[in-house]
Amino acid sequence: MEDGRPIFLQIAELLENSILDGTLAEEGQVPSTNELAAFHRINPATAAKGVNKLVDDGTLYKKRGIGMFVTPGARAKLRGRRRDEFARQYVRPLLTEARKLGIGPTELKNMIDTWEEDQ
Amino acid sequence: MSAVVTVTDLTKRYRTVTALDRVSFSLTENRIYGLLGRNGAGKTTLMQLLTAQNFATSGEISVFGQHPYENERVLSRISFIKESQTYPSGLRVMHVLRAAGLVYPGWDEEYAQRLADVFQLPRERHVTKLSRGMLSALGIVVGLASRAPLTFFDEPYLGLDAVSRQLFYDHLLADYTEHPRTIVLSTHLIDEVSDLIEYVLLIDRGRLLLDVDAEALRGQVVTVSGPVAGVDEFVRTGTELHRVLLGGTARATVRGDFGAAARDRARSLGLDLEASSLQDIVVRLTTSTNGHAAGAGSATANKEATR
Numbered sequence: 001m002e003d004g005r006p007i008f009l010q011i012a013e014l015l016e017n018s019i020l021d022g023t024l025a026e027e028g029q030v031p032s033t034n035e036l037a038a039f040h041r042i043n044p045a046t047a048a049k050g051v052n053k054l055v056d057d058g059t060l061y062k063k064r065g066i067g068m069f070v071t072p073g074a075r076a077k078l079r080g081r082r083r084d085e086f087a088r089q090y091v092r093p094l095l096t097e098a099r100k101l102g103i104g105p106t107e108l109k110n111m112i113d114t115w116e117e118d119q
Numbered sequence: 120m121s122a123v124v125t126v127t128d129l130t131k132r133y134r135t136v137t138a139l140d141r142v143s144f145s146l147t148e149n150r151i152y153g154l155l156g157r158n159g160a161g162k163t164t165l166m167q168l169l170t171a172q173n174f175a176t177s178g179e180i181s182v183f184g185q186h187p188y189e190n191e192r193v194l195s196r197i198s199f200i201k202e203s204q205t206y207p208s209g210l211r212v213m214h215v216l217r218a219a220g221l222v223y224p225g226w227d228e229e230y231a232q233r234l235a236d237v238f239q240l241p242r243e244r245h246v247t248k249l250s251r252g253m254l255s256a257l258g259i260v261v262g263l264a265s266r267a268p269l270t271f272f273d274e275p276y277l278g279l280d281a282v283s284r285q286l287f288y289d290h291l292l293a294d295y296t297e298h299p300r301t302i303v304l305s306t307h308l309i310d311e312v313s314d315l316i317e318y319v320l321l322i323d324r325g326r327l328l329l330d331v332d333a334e335a336l337r338g339q340v341v342t343v344s345g346p347v348a349g350v351d352e353f354v355r356t357g358t359e360l361h362r363v364l365l366g367g368t369a370r371a372t373v374r375g376d377f378g379a380a381a382r383d384r385a386r387s388l389g390l391d392l393e394a395s396s397l398q399d400i401v402v403r404l405t406t407s408t409n410g411h412a413a414g415a416g417s418a419t420a421n422k423e424a425t426r
Contacts, residue, residue: 004394006334034296042314044296
């Protein structure tokens with residue numbers, strides 16, 4: 001796991017990523033806490049904390065005696081939330097770096113357009 | 120969630136040295152604790168006191184609700200794997216395993232044999248003829264297969280190579296998951312175990328510096344670098360632990376409550392922010408400056424200092 005960030009948040013994020021890219025389907029079963037702990041080589045209590053975070057925010061739900069499952073509609077909800085974070089995580093550092101190099105907003109937009117065309 | 124161990128104002132003095140200085144804490148059932156600290160910090164002394172292998176100068180110890188000294192009911196539930204375990208001469212590996220089976224009520228013979236295979240321990244060999252690494256592996260097998268409700272591993276991997284250490288961590292985690300128990304892992308290899316431990320006990324010169332959830336510690340210490348003015352501005356939100364200068368550029372290690380917002384702040388100040396690993400944090404907190412622990416900004420350290 002990555003240093004400097006609570007592991008349970010990283011576990012929650014990994015599960016979110018799997019839901020976003022469809023690896024974990026809605027209504028699909030999520031790996032158990034013990035499976036997550038063994039796979040990532042982390043303390044099971046920490047893995048449980050990550051899973052519980054997603055249960056608390058409604059991304060996962062519990063079927064008693066069976067396990068955790070992805071809530072229907074979770075994917076769209078996650079996507080919305082991640083879009084909100086996108087600006088903070090990616091656009092702001094982009095602008096900071098651009099300013100440092102003296103790249104103005106217009107030039108930056110042109111760069112994005114050109115880049116898009118090249119792809 | 121009951122306390123397995125409760126220690127109050129525990130002090131151990133040798134002639135001129137105070138090995139433990141009014142240490143108080145408790146261990147909650149079924150957690151993995153990391154007992155961390157530098158050489159001579161008092162880790163082994165603490166474990167010796169908890170396992171009745173040494174006498175305290177003053178203070179209270181309660182293990183499973185009772186005093187551990189000459190208390191068979193308590194001691195049969197404790198497994199203590201030492202850094203340099205010695206065995207009576209003439210014993211072979213299989214004898215050690217058999218003896219452990221007689222001592223520990225929770226001993227799992229089938230598991231012990233499986234682990235002995237994993238670590239490739241020759242059953243017929245005299246213990247005195249084992250290599251340093253094999254001797255450590257034997258300790259690990261005994262420690263895990265004893266399934267004691269309270270298990271101490273004191274630097275259990277002397278001479279063990281990286282592959283065997285990883286085997287130890289993996290088996291520890293797997294068996295702990297199946298059979299939860301309280302485990303205290305005393306180690307210098309903090310990076311290797313940082314993801315396994317749920318709680319951190321940090322001892323420095325006989326005093327308890329930290330007694331915290333490992334997760335709470337992650338992200339609490341960061342290193343920022345960049346223009347001095349920006350660094351000065353950033354460190355105001357925390358406690359500066361360390362700083363180096365190179366011309367107009369500074370690199371400072373800061374302790375505080377750093378979340379995503381702090382990252383944004385660093386970025387907008389034009390600083391690079393790097394989160395510290397658990398090992399970095401421990402190094403920073405136990406590297407002394409002016410004879411005082413650098414962790415003076417922490418609540419625990421403040422509490423300790425005012426005693």
